[in-house]
Amino acid sequence: MTVELRVLEPGRWDRWYGELERAFGGAEESPEERSLWHDLTECERSLAAWDDDELVGTTGAFSFRLSVPGGSLVPTAGVTCVGVRSTHRRRGVLTAMMRRQLDDVRRWGEPLAVLTASEPPIYGRFGYGLATERLRMEIDSARVRLTAPTGTDEIRLRLVPPRAGIAACEAVYARRVAGRPGMLARQPGWERLPLLDPPSERRGAGEVGCVLAERNGEVVGFARFAVKSDWDEAGPKGSVLVRDVEALDPAGYAALWRHLFEVDLTSTVIASNRPADDPLLHLVSDVRRCRLRVRDGMFVRLVDVGAALAARTYAAPVDVVLEVEDAFCPWNEGRWRLSGDQKGATCERTTDSADMALSVRELACGYLGGFGLTALAGAGRIRELRPGALTEAATAFGHPVAPWLPHGF
Template identity: 90%
Template sequence: MTVELRVLESGQWDDWYGELERAFGGVRESAEERALWRDLTEYERSLAAWDGEELVGTTGAFSFRLSVPGGSLVPTAGVTCVGVRSTHRRRGVLTAMMRRQLDDVRGWGEPLAVLGASEPPIYGRFGYGLATERLRMEIDSVRVRLAAVSGADEVRLRLVPPGAGSAACEAVYARRVAGRPGMLARQPGWERLPLLDPPSERRGAGEQQCVLAERDGEVIGYARFCVKPDWDEAGPKGSVLVRDVEALDPAGYAALWRYLFGVDLTSTVTASNRPADDPVLHLVSDIRRCRVRVRDGMFLRLVDVGRALAARTYAAPVDVVFAVEDAFCPWNEGSWRLSGDQKGAVCERTTDAPDLSLSVRELASAYLGGFSLTALAAAGRVRELRPGALTEAASAFGHEVAPWLPHGF
């Protein structure tokens, strides 16, 4: 079988996206969703796999800027729309697309690639490592209480139509990006994504709502949510389904969660994508009644090891030589000396003896500070070649804030 990869043309979008929908079960998305993704598609960065006249595979890459430890926004390929027709699986189509895509990303000068995996086992063989986690919480808002936070009572809360509050929400979001690794600086057009609210996706809930937190006339936070009503013989037992909560200070954050806990006719607050260190975990009175579950979040790939490691800062001084294995992107193979601290870093090839040996996947998992090199070594995935090097590197790669990807793509 010969499959040809071609850059997507604008006139092919409907067939291309329809092929992706088929790969994910064949349910056609709403006109609102399709219109958004058509507008956001970067055609020159999207690929279609053709078997003769049949379109049998899809993939694309958004041009993002990803926050890394130290606050820099690093050019990053956001891998998306990956699908292969069922008749052509296990025939090398996905591998061919990943090969072409990573070559392209390298050519575009982007040192990182990220994705959200529909099936986590797929992307490890292409050098992607799990870099962030996300929490799902189902909180019993009748029995669980929130701790008092100084200043929360002075925060004014105001319900607004989601579209009317969009600009204020985006301004808060933009101020939050540099402070948490894994967040994406939203490019023009992406402010539409949080407002996407097709009736087909509500699953019994009402329309999206938006509440702004204000102090002295300035918006300092927001929450976007919807309410799913429910009743039994004892009365109302609806759910507040949280989509976004962001705030610039603890008082604003606590005030927003207090509001969500107090929505009329509800007894549960559910949030499906929160950071692993969400402050709300320390506000609740009973963590057991919050039913917290951890799931995989974003997978990350170091496309250019040297540039990627030099793009972030390090929590402690580090001077370590990594022996990196990377069969899929052989330009990364070999020894790299990383020297850095909280002010910056340099990472260059070296002929010096290596201190640590690992694959590019382990570097990816440790890159944003979400997973410790020490833990990876305990799993046999990192080998210490110089005594003390593991502690030095693990301390340097750590970060005080857990990395988190706030939305999919």
């Protein structure tokens, strides 16, 4: 391959991002979107693939902190902007970029890399495993009712311009991060992402609005949403398009959803990215009329197996030796003894006999507690070498809260 990988020069960002747009169909994003991503791009962590003077591939890595079971925020590379020009497919450009990127992430001392995939089959060969799911709901709000918990009527709701409410919303979001694996602590500048609302992307909906939930003057939750109007011979049948809903307690959460269900001139509430264990499922009167659909969310890559497994806690005491296969990052291959509980863990090299054998991809799938190791073993992707080891590990890796990525990157 004659393609050369170079760190992105800030002065070439427009050309780099334009190549990415071409890889995703060629449509230019709005000036608001380009401005945001220009400001968020970390050029020193981004790569450009050059074939002589042609820019033919792109990738980048944001500096994130990812919530893991136990509440720790782990330094994580947020892989983004991956694209290869169609004329350079099947020439090893993507593999070369993934190789260089993971080497860099290891050098930066970040145990994890994460991404969302335009095409899920692409990244398994580089050691990424599906670790979170997202739930889409299309709720018939004309028929579905909510059973609100005690205290819901004590919540005061207040509509504010999204920009005016950003500080209060970010404060609520920050308090939620440690309690749910998969959430990203907001880095400076990322508070602008929820405000992104270019008219070209509204698809018939109005401007995004924001409602704050308050108790005794304190903001305990928020929702961001837009309304798409529609009518037929019988009257209004608009839709509420939900962007975000976060709250610090059940009453605040129920009050926000009740507001979304009761927006005038609407009969449908659509939420395209909710956690798989959303409490809303237990507030609605008829879950069948919520038209639920589960899709893939975030893919995780353990860049440093020992550091990654030691960074989280475990639901039950565990002491197992894992035989890890990792052809793409061979520094992870071999046997690791994982010992831990709800207070903490260690994971170190060992020569002891292995209790389980699996690839780094299976570790990634189970890392945040969203996918059971027993199910992966049932698919033939994990081998139990010591009787009882699988049950011990599967119990320990589980987590009472489903992992979830609330927004893309």
